[in-house]
Amino acid sequence: MKNITVAGGGVLGSQIAFQTAFCGFDVKIWLRSEESIGRTKPKLERLYNIYKTTLNEAKKELGTGKVFPRGLITDSSKINESDIDRLLAAVDKAYNEIKLTTSLEEACKDADLIIESMAENPEAKVAFYKSLDPHLEAKTIVATNSSSMVPSQFREYLSRPQQYLAIHFANNIWISNTAEIMGHSTTSKDAYEAVAKFASDIKMIPLRLKKEQPGYILNSMLIPFLNAGQMLLANEVADPATIDLTWRLGTGSPYGPFQILDIVGLNTALNIVSNNPLSKDPTTVQGKIKAILEKYIAEGKTGVNSGEGFYKYN
């Protein structure tokens, strides 16, 4: 693989594109409009600054035993100053060479892999795949970064469904360097392996799913766990600080459920619980959780990003 196109320049799309370019691939970002280009450029500039700052700080902290973000520096114990200088040059190259285009034809030309990272809207995704399909070359693999949808929902809109699968990234890709790789039932082994190798090549840790699973691996465990924590609060069994402390002491984990909810954001938590029809009934646990989250959100307490959620942050 050499030529990678990312469709969508949102929070994740811009990170995927920047990380991929940083790792030496030729990267294009396809965007729907000139306005989208205007919104994507500052995101790339922000990433440029973060990568530069992080690497320059790492240079000063070489040999202190500090572990640097794994998406930037794979093995912190084996890196030296000239390695970091090479990485700094790669950041400049990435920033200068990522191409932004609104032309699907240009976006698809000679592409080895197209990563779809559009908004989580099924109709919009269908429309995108339909318009994409005529431009795809025979070699091109298409992978979706969708968190909430699975590839079998969209494969029928592509002429080569065997070259379609999912690669799911976490936010802050340069720190949380995981890529969950998930095919649908007729994804080819070659396409799956090529995408898993690509994930390694851009310094991600590939996490292999053997079959389709809504929520992939992480969210399939995280959501029941967060629900259980919220149930304890909704039923007034204990307060968030006690619940979190119990989880930390009992499992050695760094964060309890309410600390994680503050990181994820209470709006996302509200979306998840609202998807459950039981949440419409205020006497159910789901309805009580919904009411608690709505109260926090109404007070502007949406989590770490707003400075306050279940906890206060500076």
Place this chain on the structure above:
Amino acid sequence: MKNITVAGGGVLGSQIAFQTAFCGFDVKIWLRSEESIGRTKPKLERLYNIYKTTLNEAKKELGTGKVFPRGLITDSSKINESDIDRLLAAVDKAYNEIKLTTSLEEACKDADLIIESMAENPEAKVAFYKSLDPHLEAKTIVATNSSSMVPSQFREYLSRPQQYLAIHFANNIWISNTAEIMGHSTTSKDAYEAVAKFASDIKMIPLRLKKEQPGYILNSMLIPFLNAGQMLLANEVADPATIDLTWRLGTGSPYGPFQILDIVGLNTALNIVSNNPLSKDPTTVQGKIKAILEKYIAEGKTGVNSGEGFYKYN
């Protein structure tokens, strides 16, 4: 509080008694028979050796920044050699002064707190409380260490249900020093607070439940989380190592679900899933989980204690 009686000398009962004596209380263990006394003595001897060894090792590692087991040494950064000598003397005193008795009358005499730590058998607990009640003094608080039952199940067998509640310890109490404190709906505030204070006095971290909750706080979150991990395996979405790695990378936790299941023990995991009636149907997720656990157990792979479970141990 001064006089504490522990009813039952099993794994947890002996630990609770030893820790309580180590922290300066006068401790009796009530046992059903002379045979039970014979089984409890080696457990106390084992704890004596663990406490002694751990403290002697800590003495050699003072000032290295190592964090010692919190049930033995509350603040590792503030301890000095003569503090440890005092703790070593307390271990000797505990070992020498714990009284073992088969007389309920003697067990109850002047007891401020009786901690029931009998087998998890509801009929046996009812029989115990019925035989205990006539011997209880007006001041005595009774607390159950049951993991799977709640105090409202048994309060009717006690003349002073307001002085009855639950205090739930983790295994290896000197390392995992938590105590979940849970009353039923008519437990008095005084009894609750006295037991929470007692927990602190024996170097536990009290975790306060505001109402009755089966599974307390920790297991109410741990069990849905472990179920979700096992579901991914049962549905052949991914293997245990990938599932665990995903959880560790995604949450920063030290252990994934299968590492925790190995620690908990696969027999316990099998008991939990077997409680779900769906497990009788081999086509359900619960039935598949049951089959997987039974296969491991049949091969002697019951977890860390047997040297192998989902992983191999030395």
